[in-house]
Amino acid sequence: MEPLTPTGRVVLGMLRMGKRTGYEIKQLVDVSTRFFWAASYGQIYPELKRLEAQGLVEGTPQPTGGRARTEYSLTPAGRRALDDWLASPAELGYEVRDEGLLKLFFSEDRDAGEVLDTVRAMRAKHERTLARLQEAHPTPEEPEPGPYLSLDYGLGLHQWVIDWCRRTERRLERVASAGEARAGGRRRA
């Protein structure tokens, strides 16, 4: 039994949450796990076929009128595979690719104004994400295991980043104006 692929895990999980078609899975991914685990149609549809070939899901054609449509559901083996992964003590994958941070890392010799722009752009980005998370989702008071727990994490994390950006902006603004004062009227090309 080959191990679940990364996308296979999302698909199985979404199926257990009650989603039926590839299309529905994608819809839910886009408003929920997307922020820490994305998936595209180009992954989802082939993955459903693979999982079916492995006997972990079962698809039944359920057209809506003349529109092709396949409803999938977990097989017992699929449910087991999902539970095994969830309970597995294996190292949890964690990867980040943050272009803003990379720019900051390389910003040693740049003038403070440019660095400030980068930090502001980072903040704007996380503010948009936070707004998305808040909109349409009730903020959980005592988040239960499940989607609310990840939501609680997302709300707190992006808020932390936004606060860090604000603190950093204040510091850079001081540096920028001090730099300007020292530089007097001089301006770079």
Add this chain to the structure above:
Amino acid sequence: MEPLTPTGRVVLGMLRMGKRTGYEIKQLVDVSTRFFWAASYGQIYPELKRLEAQGLVEGTPQPTGGRARTEYSLTPAGRRALDDWLASPAELGYEVRDEGLLKLFFSEDRDAGEVLDTVRAMRAKHERTLARLQEAHPTPEEPEPGPYLSLDYGLGLHQWVIDWCRRTERRLERVASAGEARAGGRRRA
């Protein structure tokens, strides 16, 4: 002029920071940007060739005794390409893949003990990362633009995650013991 590839940006940046060989670049990546931007030999060496073909870097053979070795440096065009990227107002790429969060998202029907294990594993992971960041790096008081700024971010971020995990663990411990009390002697297979 083709745009810089993702890895091309790191390579150019590391070169400006004074690194000379592919090997040196990889060493620095592994103790610094790795936490928000990784790169492997399989990317770095071919990328150096590509950048040379594009005229953005220049390689000179500088063997150490009989050991092959190529020192690279930025050409004026390379420096320009780097500066252009750094100053570019284009959307900042940001991607996360967090297997722990994905598990939590799907943990609706799992028993609290298992969820607790996942949160503890997440915390352990971020604690190891935090330790790495603290070790060998002086904690910056007033981080200047450059590596210290990203370090400051990393220290704060991972600390936030660790705190979130701790809060969440406390909550789940209450739920877990309440669940046990309700369940009485019963145990699942």
Add this chain to the structure above:
DNA sequence: CAGGTCATGTAAAGCGTTACATGATTTT
């Protein structure tokens, strides 16, 4: 002299996004 580090590279495989193609149904 063994083991570690310096140093460079390639091939294959895996994972993923983007763009395209198709067509029915529902809403405006």
Add this chain to the structure above:
DNA sequence: AAAATCATGTAACGCTTTACATGACCTG
């Protein structure tokens, strides 16, 4: 009647990791 949404899929491309291969030099 147009536009949006439902629904499925594929092909090309791009990026990245892993594993392998090679060999010199340095340290204990």
